[in-house]
Every structure is written in C-alpha cells, then in structure tokens.
Amino acid sequence: xxxxxxxxxxRTTLPARQGPVASRPVPAGHxxxxxxxxxxxxxxLTTLILSLIGLADAVYLTIAHFSTSTVLLCxxxxxxNCGEVTASPESEVFGVLPxxxxxxxxxxxxxxxxxxxxxxxxxxxxxxxASIVVGMGFVLYLLYAELIQxxxxxxxxxxxxxxxxxxxxxxxxxxxxxPEET
Amino acid sequence: xxxxxxxxxQSTQQKIAAxxxxxxxxxRQRQLxxxxxxxxxxxxxxxxxxxxKISGNSSANSKSSPSGTALSAATxxxxxxxxxxxxxxxxxxxxxxxxxxxxPNGTPLTVNGKPEVVYVGxxxxxxxxxxxxxxxxxxxxxxxxxxxxxxxxxSSDVNPNTPTLTYYKSTYTSPYLVFRSTxxxxxxxxxxxxxxxxxxxxxxxxxxxxxxxNAQDDGSFPFVDFGNKYVIDGASYDPGILAxxxxxxxxxxxxxxxxPIAKGVDGTTNLITxxxxxxxxxxxxxxxxxxxxxxxNGAI
Numbered sequence: 001x002x003x004x005x006x007x008x009x010x011r012t013t014l015p016a017r018q019g020p021v022a023s024r025p026v027p028a029g030h031x032x033x034x035x036x037x038x039x040x041x042x043x044x045l046t047t048l049i050l051s052l053i054g055l056a057d058a059v060y061l062t063i064a065h066f067s068t069s070t071v072l073l074c075x076x077x078x079x080x081n082c083g084e085v086t087a088s089p090e091s092e093v094f095g096v097l098p099x100x101x102x103x104x105x106x107x108x109x110x111x112x113x114x115x116x117x118x119x120x121x122x123x124x125x126x127x128x129x130a131s132i133v134v135g136m137g138f139v140l141y142l143l144y145a146e147l148i149q150x151x152x153x154x155x156x157x158x159x160x161x162x163x164x165x166x167x168x169x170x171x172x173x174x175x176x177x178x179p180e181e182t
Numbered sequence: 183x184x185x186x187x188x189x190x191x192q193s194t195q196q197k198i199a200a201x202x203x204x205x206x207x208x209x210r211q212r213q214l215x216x217x218x219x220x221x222x223x224x225x226x227x228x229x230x231x232x233x234x235k236i237s238g239n240s241s242a243n244s245k246s247s248p249s250g251t252a253l254s255a256a257t258x259x260x261x262x263x264x265x266x267x268x269x270x271x272x273x274x275x276x277x278x279x280x281x282x283x284x285x286p287n288g289t290p291l292t293v294n295g296k297p298e299v300v301y302v303g304x305x306x307x308x309x310x311x312x313x314x315x316x317x318x319x320x321x322x323x324x325x326x327x328x329x330x331x332x333x334x335x336x337s338s339d340v341n342p343n344t345p346t347l348t349y350y351k352s353t354y355t356s357p358y359l360v361f362r363s364t365x366x367x368x369x370x371x372x373x374x375x376x377x378x379x380x381x382x383x384x385x386x387x388x389x390x391x392x393x394x395x396n397a398q399d400d401g402s403f404p405f406v407d408f409g410n411k412y413v414i415d416g417a418s419y420d421p422g423i424l425a426x427x428x429x430x431x432x433x434x435x436x437x438x439x440x441x442p443i444a445k446g447v448d449g450t451t452n453l454i455t456x457x458x459x460x461x462x463x464x465x466x467x468x469x470x471x472x473x474x475x476x477x478x479n480g481a482i
Contacts, residue, residue, distance in 0.1 A: 072417035072421070073416040075401075082398065147231045172220055172221060177213060
C-alpha cells in the first residue's frame with residue numbers, strides 16, 4: 001500500500017514502454033524536468049522578497065555610482081568604505097559599463113523571474129538557474145575586486161552579495177530537488 | 183488467480199518498489215551533491231579571498247617598517263631645493279581644482295606667535311604619500327627638515343607601493359612657522375601616532391563636509407591645516423604618476439618641468455607655498471614673490 005502512495009508523481013517518470021513496471025525516474029537535467037510543478041508559495045515569495053531587497057539596494061548603488069565624485073582620501077575607517085569602492089576604476093567593466101547598472105539589470109530580471117507568475121512558467125526554469133549561476137560568478141569577481149584589488153569593502157555591495165548567495169543556494173537546491181520536496 | 187501466483191506477483195511488485203526506492207535515493211543523493219557541491223565551491227572561493235587578503239596584509243606587515251629607509255643626501259637635496267625656474271614654469275601644473283580650500287573666518291592657529299601648519303596622515307595612505315612630496319618641497323623653502331626617511335604606501339591599497347617620505351620621527355625648524363605632523367597609522371593601519379587633542383579639534387571642524395565630499399569621509403587623510411586659513415583634504419594630484427618610481431627618480435624628476443611628476447608635485451608645491459605665504463605675511467620675500475606663487479594665489 002505504501003508503495004502505491006509514493007509512486008504518485010507521474011511528472012518525474014518517463015512514459016512507460018512496457019507497462020507500469022518499466023517506468024523509471026527522470027534523471028536530473030532531463031528536459032521533462034522543466035515540466036516540474038512550481039515550488040510552494042512560501043518559496044516563491046521568499047525568492048521574490050530577496051530579489052526586491054536586492055533591487056532596492058542595486059538602485060541605491062547605481063545612484064551612488066553616478067553621484068559620488070572621485071575622492072582622493074584615505075578614510076580613517078580604512079576597510080569599510082562604500083564611496084571608495086563605488087568610485088573606484090573597478091566599479092566599471094572595461095571602464096565603460098558601471099557594475100552598479102549591471103547589478104540593477106540583474107535584480108530587475110531576478111525580481112521578474114522570481115515572481116509567482118513567472119514561477120508558473122515552465123520555460124523559465126533554465127533561464128532562472130543560468131542567471132543565478134552567472135550572478136553568483138559575477139559576485140565572486142566583485143568580491144575579488146573589493147578584497148584584493150581595491151582593498152575596501154562596501155557594506156551596500158555586501159548586502160547585494162549576500163542576497164545573491166542566498167538566492168543561489170535556494171535556487172540551486174530547488175533546481176536539483178524532486179518536486180515533492182519543494 | 184491462485185495463491186502462489188498472487189504471492190509471486192506481490193513479491194515482484196515489492197522488488198520493483200525497492201529498486202525504485204533505491205534509485206530515488208541515489209538520485210536524491212546525486213542532486214544534493216550537485217547543489218551542495220556548488221554552494222561549497224562558492225564558500226571555498228570566498229574563504230580563499232579572505233585568506234589572501236589577510237595574508238597580503240601580514241606579508242606587507244613583515245616587509246615594512248614605520249621608520250622607513252634612509253635616503254641619500256642627493257635625494258633629500260633634490261626635494262628641498264626644487265629650482266625656482268622650474269616651479270615658475272610648472273605653475274599649478276596638473277593639480278586638482280580646489281585642492282587647497284580657503285577657510286572663511288577661521289581663528290588663526292599660532293604657536294609662540296608663529297603660524298602653525300598641522301599635517302595628519304597615515305603611512306598606508308597613497309594620497310598622503312603623494313602629498314608629502316609637495317609638502318616637503320614647499321616647507322623646505324621656509325625651514326629645514328631632518329630625519330626624513332623613505333617609505334612606500336600600502337601594497338594592498340589603491341596606488342599600491344607609492345614611494346614617499348615619512349614625517350614619523352622627523353623634525354622641522356623654521357623662523358617663520360611651526361610645522362607639526364601626526365602619522366596616525368602605519369602601513370598596516372595600526373595606530374602609529376595617536377591623534378592629539380588639537381588634531382581632533384581641527385579635523386572635527388575642517389575634515390568634515392563641506393571640506394570633504396561626504397559625511398562618510400569625516401576624519402580622512404591626508405589633512406593639512408594652514409593656520410586655520412587654508413586646508414587640504416585629500417591628494418592634490420594623481421598619485422598614479424609616482425607608480426614604480428624610486429625615491430631618487432621622483433626627487434630628480436622635480437627639476438624637469440616637462441615631467442608628469444613635476445607637473446603634479448611642483449604644481450602642488452606652488453599651491454602650498456602660496457598658502458603658507460599668506461600665513462607668514464609673504465616672508466621670506468624671495469620665496470613668496472615668485473611668479474609661481476603669484477600664479478598659485480589665484481588658485482587657492
């Protein structure tokens with residue numbers, strides 16, 4: 001009886017070729033995985049709220065980037081200094097594209113893709129995973145730039161980095177979990 | 183259907199169920215490994231960055247001494263005696279606009295009747311490193327330094343390893359003014375010379391907005407108060423022009439008005455000299471009545 005109850009999730013099994021005995025679990029990465037049901041509402045809302053916080057922070061950092069003049073000062077509190085980070089040469093990719101604007105675009109996308117409406121779409125499964133992996137990779141680069149190249153830490157950037165990391169953890173475990181787990 | 187047939191079918195179903203459960207467990211373990219592994223990789227990279235940062239700081243710590251390196255007499259002479267003709271040619275050079283800011287209605291700062299110039303900086307700070315060359319060149323026109331030694335700014339900051347002089351354990355005498363310096367932190371940000379009460383009072387007034395751009399920059403280095411008449415908050419030129427130069431090379435370049443170093447350092451020297459001349463009532467005349475200083479008056 002117990003085996004009949006747990007054999008319920010039809011969407012994670014490939015179509016039977018030789019009757020019910022031949023049905024088998026869908027491997028991770030199989031296209032049918034994209035047909036998995038949306039995670040529970042609390043999970044959707046958590047990712048949405050985190051994305052919104054990241055978006056608000058990214059808006060602030062974008063404003064700060066364009067309004068902070070380059071200051072040739074060494075702060076008395078030497079390690080934590082947002083002004084020096086957001087006005088540093090490393091705050092622009094190839095000296096043209098501000099990192100803050102990239103962060104803003106990222107969180108606009110994350111907010112949209114983590115909305116309950118977007119969670120219902122099967123086509124957004126892989127874009128969501130791919131974007132958070134790329135985002136996490138970029139955060140690691142930015143952390144390198146802050147700690148090693150600039151030698152300063154921006155507290156507002158750190159908030160963005162932590163939020164991206166939490167989203168990364170959530171979305172990675174969601175992406176690799178079986179549907180009944182989320 | 184016979185009992186034996188039922189038992190056989192039941193047994194087959196149980197086996198299949200067990201196989202499926204085992205496959206599911208294996209799949210879940212694999213999934214957990216992928217997700218957990220990727221998170222662990224991220225955490226490991228972050229930890230590596232932090233360790234590199236910490237070890238970078240400690241290696242800088244082992245290499246540098248706050249006392250610095252003895253400089254050759256020729257280097258010290260080059261800094262102290264930048265030719266007037268060179269200074270005249272450079273003018274304000276490549277100095278930043280409003281590098282020297284006027285303090286409106288400041289109470290004159292004096293010691294024993296002489297105007298006082300107060301410098302607060304830090305050895306790690308590349309902007310202080312840039313400013314010290316010009317400070318030293320300008321002050322040498324009004325008095326004499328002794329005990330100046332060579333150091334480099336922090337290797338882990340912007341403009342790493344900027345060559346400069348240190349005022350730590352140096353002395354300065356002048357018939358025209360009193361110069362007092364505080365090197366607040368060493369190259370690793372450790373306290374070197376604690377701020378004096380006067381330092382704190384002056385920085386509380388003139389190292390805050392509007393003299394610095396943001397409240398977050400309160401108490402920043404370098405800070406130079408010229409008798410409460412003028413103030414410098416930050417570097418007056420780009421420290422990048424000093425990159426990869428030796429102390430002797432920087433000092434020698436001060437004589438060449440076409441060199442980028444002279445345009446930055448000598449230009450700042452002229453601004454500082456002009457500010458000091460305002461305190462000393464244009465004494466001595468041979469320093470304050472030069473074309474360079476007269477030109478710099480318009481920029482402070």
